[in-house]
Amino acid sequence: MKFTKMQGIGNDYVYINCFEETVPDPVELSKLVSDRHFGIGSDGLILICPSKVADCRMRMFNADGSESAMCGNGIRCVGKYVFDHKLVDKAEFDVETDAGIKHIKITEENNKAVKITVDMGIPEVTSTLPEAIVIDGKDYEFIGISVGNPHAVYFMDHIDELDLESIGPAFEFHERFPERTNSEYIEVKSRDYIRMRVWERGSGETWACGTGATASAVASVLSGRTENTVEVELKGGNLTIFWDREKSGHVFMTGPAVEVFEGEFDITNL
Numbered sequence: 001m002k003f004t005k006m007q008g009i010g011n012d013y014v015y016i017n018c019f020e021e022t023v024p025d026p027v028e029l030s031k032l033v034s035d036r037h038f039g040i041g042s043d044g045l046i047l048i049c050p051s052k053v054a055d056c057r058m059r060m061f062n063a064d065g066s067e068s069a070m071c072g073n074g075i076r077c078v079g080k081y082v083f084d085h086k087l088v089d090k091a092e093f094d095v096e097t098d099a100g101i102k103h104i105k106i107t108e109e110n111n112k113a114v115k116i117t118v119d120m121g122i123p124e125v126t127s128t129l130p131e132a133i134v135i136d137g138k139d140y141e142f143i144g145i146s147v148g149n150p151h152a153v154y155f156m157d158h159i160d161e162l163d164l165e166s167i168g169p170a171f172e173f174h175e176r177f178p179e180r181t182n183s184e185y186i187e188v189k190s191r192d193y194i195r196m197r198v199w200e201r202g203s204g205e206t207w208a209c210g211t212g213a214t215a216s217a218v219a220s221v222l223s224g225r226t227e228n229t230v231e232v233e234l235k236g237g238n239l240t241i242f243w244d245r246e247k248s249g250h251v252f253m254t255g256p257a258v259e260v261f262e263g264e265f266d267i268t269n270l
């Protein structure tokens with residue numbers, strides 16, 4: 001099985017070109033390839049598939065094998081892959097996801113995508129503003145935002161001191177979120193700059209989360225903390241989020257995508 005390892009600001013996935021390969025069991029394959037000791041090592045698996053309604057289709061699986069409808073860093077890498085490998089012959093195209101069709105704009109240098117802008121659609125508020133859950137007797141006020149996948153955004157100071165290994169699972173598996181949730185921990189530095197850490201549903205702490213950065217920027221605007229254009233600093237790098245709140249209502253995410261290496265993986269014993 002041929003694969004390509006790619007990363008979007010440190011959020012790394014194993015990508016399979018399903019125009020050429022067939023993946024019989026992506027859930028098990030994701031668990032296998034994600035293992036950083038016995039597999040390839042990644043935050044999960046992403047399939048790049050043919051589509052009847054768009055130029056290609058993206059399916060995303062977390063490291064625990066659970067499938068998610070949308071993946072922000074992943075879709076930027078999918079955009080780069082199909083552009084660089086000439087599966088499309090244009091710099092603007094569409095990717096079908098289980099969260100709808102997403103429009104991609106490529107910025108290229110020497111025929112390689114270096115920056116990708118994704119129309120993430122219209123964000124959905126999934127909580128009261130704000131709402132609190134109780135964890136170990138303490139109230140945690142959060143803002144719930146969906147961009148095709150669920151996020152609980154929590155504003156605080158000193159995110160680097162956060163015990164994410166404890167609070168992350170407490171949010172992820174809290175009864176308030178029947179489908180679990182991704183959770184983001186936000187330190188607002190100015191009206192156009194936020195710092196963020198993320199605990200991902202099904203993958204744990206990752207170095208970046210594109211949907212999480214998008215949801216966090218929307219929550220920052222909704223709560224009056226920032227303007228509509230927000231620079232989001234994550235462990236692995238920065239993303240720029242623009243919420244066109246006054247006109248289309250759509251939110252746009254812009255950032256890099258990098259192809260790290262290609263390889264072969266033996267799945268006969270899968």
Ligand SMILES: N[C@H](CCC[C@H](N)C(=O)O)C(=O)O
Nearest residue numbers: 068071072073149209210211
């Ligand atoms: N890393 C991805 C998010 C994956 C979300 C997944 N953990 C879920 O279950 O929703 C991103 O860049 O948006």
